Amino acid sequence: MSQFTTKLITCQIDHKKALAVLIDPDKNNESVSNIAQLCEQNQVDFILVGGSLLSSSNLQNTILSIKQHYSGFVYLFPGNEMMIAPEADGILFLSLLSGRNPEYLIGKHINAAPLLIQSNLDVVPTAYILIDGGRETSVSYISNTKPIPSDKPDIATATALAGQLLGFKCTYMDAGSGALNAIPAELIQKVKKHTQIPLVIGGGIKNAQNAVDAYNAGADLLVIGNGVEDNSNLIVTISNVKHKLNNQILSQNL
16 A cells, blocks of 8 residues: 555544645755755655646755655655656645546546556555635646635535545645635535545645644645745644644543
C-alpha cells in the first residue's frame, strides 16, 4: 500500500491528525531550505511540492534541496502532466472532480500515465475537489473550472462519495492558494460523516483556530502553503495544534 495512504489510514484508525506543508518553488526559491528545516524540527508528516506555473528545473532542484534538510516523505502536487520528478517519493495523481474540464479530469492523466508507470514514484489516486474560498484562485483560473460553493455541503459530499466509489484513495478538498476563507467546518464534517477514505483539507488555513476547526470537523491531514510563504512560523503554530490534539487522544486511550 502507498506510504501516503498508509499513514492517513493509520491516522484514521488511531483518531490522530497529520500535517503537510506545500512548497511552490516559483515563490520560495530562497527559503526552501529554511522551510524544510522547520518541517523537520516540527515533525511535519509530508512536504508537498508543486504549483500552477512550476518549471521542471525548479521542481527537481527544490526536491533535492528539501531532502538535504528533511527526512520525511516528499510528494509531488502537480499542476500539469509535466510536473514529474524521480527525486520525489511519490505523487498525488489529482483528478479535478469538482470541475467539468475533461483535461483535468482525465486528459492530462493519460499523458502522464506512461511516464508514471515507468517511474518508482508512489502514485496516489486523489479525488481533488475545489471549494470556494472567497476569491478566484490560480487553480480555478488555469483549469477553467468553478469551485463548489462553500455553503453547499450536499454537493461537496456527493462529489466526494463519487470519488470514493470510483476508487480514489483519498479526498483532497482545497479552497486554493491565497483563499480568503478556510473551508467551513460544517462542510468538512458532512463529507467526513458520509465517506470512509482519508480526508485532506487545504487552503485558507491561516491560524491555530482554522486548524482546530478543520481537525475537529474530521480532517485527517491539513495542508498549509500560502500562509507559510507570508509567515514561516505558521508551521510551528499548526504543528503545535496537531501535537496537542494527538496527545489528548493518546491520553484518552490510556
